[in-house]
Amino acid sequence: MKKIFILIFSMFLILGCNSKKEKELEEVSIILDWYPNAVHTFIYNAIENGYFKDEGIDLKIIYPSSPSDSLTLPAAKKVDIGISYLNNVIIAKTNENIPIQSFGAILQQSVNTVISLKEKNITSPKDFEGKKVGTSGGIMSDVYLDTMMRHENVDPTSLEVVDVGFELLTSMITNQVDFTIGGMINHEIPVMQDKGVDINYFLIENFGVPQSYELILVANDELLKEKKDTYQKVFNILKKGFQDVKNNPQKSIDILLSKQAAEQFPLTENVERQSLDILIPMMENTSAEFLSQTEKVWEKNINWLYDNKVILKKIPAKNFIYQF
Numbered sequence: 001m002k003k004i005f006i007l008i009f010s011m012f013l014i015l016g017c018n019s020k021k022e023k024e025l026e027e028v029s030i031i032l033d034w035y036p037n038a039v040h041t042f043i044y045n046a047i048e049n050g051y052f053k054d055e056g057i058d059l060k061i062i063y064p065s066s067p068s069d070s071l072t073l074p075a076a077k078k079v080d081i082g083i084s085y086l087n088n089v090i091i092a093k094t095n096e097n098i099p100i101q102s103f104g105a106i107l108q109q110s111v112n113t114v115i116s117l118k119e120k121n122i123t124s125p126k127d128f129e130g131k132k133v134g135t136s137g138g139i140m141s142d143v144y145l146d147t148m149m150r151h152e153n154v155d156p157t158s159l160e161v162v163d164v165g166f167e168l169l170t171s172m173i174t175n176q177v178d179f180t181i182g183g184m185i186n187h188e189i190p191v192m193q194d195k196g197v198d199i200n201y202f203l204i205e206n207f208g209v210p211q212s213y214e215l216i217l218v219a220n221d222e223l224l225k226e227k228k229d230t231y232q233k234v235f236n237i238l239k240k241g242f243q244d245v246k247n248n249p250q251k252s253i254d255i256l257l258s259k260q261a262a263e264q265f266p267l268t269e270n271v272e273r274q275s276l277d278i279l280i281p282m283m284e285n286t287s288a289e290f291l292s293q294t295e296k297v298w299e300k301n302i303n304w305l306y307d308n309k310v311i312l313k314k315i316p317a318k319n320f321i322y323q324f
């Protein structure tokens with residue numbers, strides 16, 4: 001009887017210790033740029049393999065309600081981390097003095113792609129003249145198009161721009177427009193190929209648009225300083241998660257599919273696997289480690305945005321980057 005009592009008491013002690021350990025985890029929130037997809041596999045790998053809990057962190061994933069949430073909410077300290085875009089951060093910090101900084105680049109280049117049906121014979125900006133393009137609106141699409149056309153000595157005013165909202169692929173397939181800009185090489189391209197649609201496509205960076213980190217990890221300026229150790233842990237954990245992605249892409253896709261937001265953004269395994277194959281060399285290459293970033297890339301984009309009158313002044317590139 002005494003032995004049974006000791007055994008039960010010991011079990012309560014163990015459970016109590018475990019419960020205490022769970023309560024001691026520091027909650028860290030991250031808001032994605034969109035619903036879960038292949039570009040987020042490194043995050044879900046790190047969660048699934050317990051890397052965050054090993055470092056005393058309970059990571060909470062939030063989906064955005066609007067495209068600006070992943071920048072505005074971290075800036076306002078309503079979430080700890082956001083996944084945003086380099087040019088959006090430059091514009092917000094320069095024009096509106098938003099207190100935000102990047103502490104890691106997820107993609108070393110843009111995935112923004114010009115897409116058209118193959119029958120349209122559009123293979124470069126030289127073919128834009130007299131055509132109709134579908135965009136999701138916003139000043140950046142206009143600046144991209146203007147830059148590419150001028151780079152190829154084509155008159156930008158010869159192009160008709162149509163705001164098609166989120167119907168980029170539909171507007172193109174139904175011939176409402178001749179081509180679209182704003183689709184992603186890692187999503188729309190695999191989707192179209194999976195559906196058997198013959199297309200032409202090319203990245204915008206090949207025609208005068210500077211290299212840009214497509215997705216970056218951002219946080220409030222003050223929080224980065226106040227919780228430096230926590231952000232350093234997150235940074236290291238995410239790098240570890242990416243190593244798992246490289247070592248076992250299929251397992252990474254399996255984990256992603258189990259975490260998908262099926263009602264809002266259902267995933268197709270074949271599409272996500274193709275997407276990940278495209279993304280891995282864009283996330284890390286021989287000249288840039290995963291999450292690394294340089295002032296040079298930021299400076300080129302600052303100058304380009306200023307020259308195109310998107311930002312009103314220039315501030316030093318170092319002001320946008322938080323280095324551990």
